[in-house]
Amino acid sequence: MSLFVTLDGPGGAGKSTLARLVAEQLAVAGVPALITREPSGGLLGEVARRQTSTFSGLALACLVAADRYHHLETEVRPALARGEVVVCDRYVPSSYVLQSRDGVPLDYIRHLNALADRPGLAILVTAASAVLEERLTVRGAHSRFEHEGSSAAEVALYEDLADVLAVDGYVFHRIDTGHQSPQDAAAALTGHILGLSSRASYPPRERLLPP
Ligand SMILES: Nc1ncnc2c1ncn2[C@@H]1O[C@H](COP(=O)(O)OP(=O)(O)O)[C@@H](O)[C@H]1O
Numbered sequence: 001m002s003l004f005v006t007l008d009g010p011g012g013a014g015k016s017t018l019a020r021l022v023a024e025q026l027a028v029a030g031v032p033a034l035i036t037r038e039p040s041g042g043l044l045g046e047v048a049r050r051q052t053s054t055f056s057g058l059a060l061a062c063l064v065a066a067d068r069y070h071h072l073e074t075e076v077r078p079a080l081a082r083g084e085v086v087v088c089d090r091y092v093p094s095s096y097v098l099q100s101r102d103g104v105p106l107d108y109i110r111h112l113n114a115l116a117d118r119p120g121l122a123i124l125v126t127a128a129s130a131v132l133e134e135r136l137t138v139r140g141a142h143s144r145f146e147h148e149g150s151s152a153a154e155v156a157l158y159e160d161l162a163d164v165l166a167v168d169g170y171v172f173h174r175i176d177t178g179h180q181s182p183q184d185a186a187a188a189l190t191g192h193i194l195g196l197s198s199r200a201s202y203p204p205r206e207r208l209l210p211p
């Protein structure tokens with residue numbers, strides 16, 4: 001029943017909202033799930049999340065990747081091995097966008113993350129840039145990445161990413177939250193997860209790149 005689901009996309013797209021609502025819906029369906037996020041709640045993750053104005057470029061890229069490998073080892077893989085659905089708010093695709101915005105070459109980001117497990121279901125959560133700008137104005141920005149640059153530029157980077165990841169055999173499914181309520185978006189994703197999790201098995205141990 002295990003399935004590794006990742007949510008990536010621009011700030012304000014609704015990733016955290018979706019993760020929270022999917023958790024509630026999976027609980028109602030009686031499906032054991034771990035809802036988690038990256039950077040993780042561990043020591044490295046807390047530094048990465050809180051110190052994005054102190055760390056940047058290569059240092060932040062390595063910090064986020066180190067947290068990712070520790071998170072996979074200590075939380076994600078054990079939950080999958082217990083047969084749970086894991087929903088992770090941000091994963092490798094976010095590194096492709098955020099670290100390249102920070103000037104890190106794409107190939108270096110790819111190599112840093114090459115040994116990170118591939119999700120069974122990778123979701124691009126997105127919406128029109130005007131919608132995102134409005135949501136971020138209401139909610140407030142959470143990091144320097146949301147203060148700097150425009151939502152339009154970030155949306156474009158995620159759109160281009162679909163092609164970059166496809167080259168690695170990494171398939172993105174898209175959820176546009178601009179035209180549906182959080183509940184409807186979550187119900188669609190929960191339905192998809194329930195359909196897939198009854199067929200999926202773990203461990204996938206696949207890699208973004210061949211070793
Ligand atoms: N489908 C939706 N429709 C309208 N507003 C939404 C939707 N999903 C999320 N929001 C709102 O948009 C804001 C950003 O959502 P959030 O989940 O924090 O985004 P992210 O985690 O992607 O940065 C929040 O105020 C949230 O309530």
Ligand SMILES: Cc1cn([C@H]2C[C@H](O)[C@@H](COP(=O)(O)OP(=O)(O)O)O2)c(=O)[nH]c1=O
Pocket residue numbers: 011016038039048049052060064090091092094095096098099142143144145
């Ligand atoms: C997952 C990830 C996060 N980060 C950084 C950027 C963000 O400033 C920070 C937290 O992400 P974010 O999801 O925007 O925070 P919140 O959940 O509060 O909205 O971590 C990276 O630089 N690369 C990554 O791959």
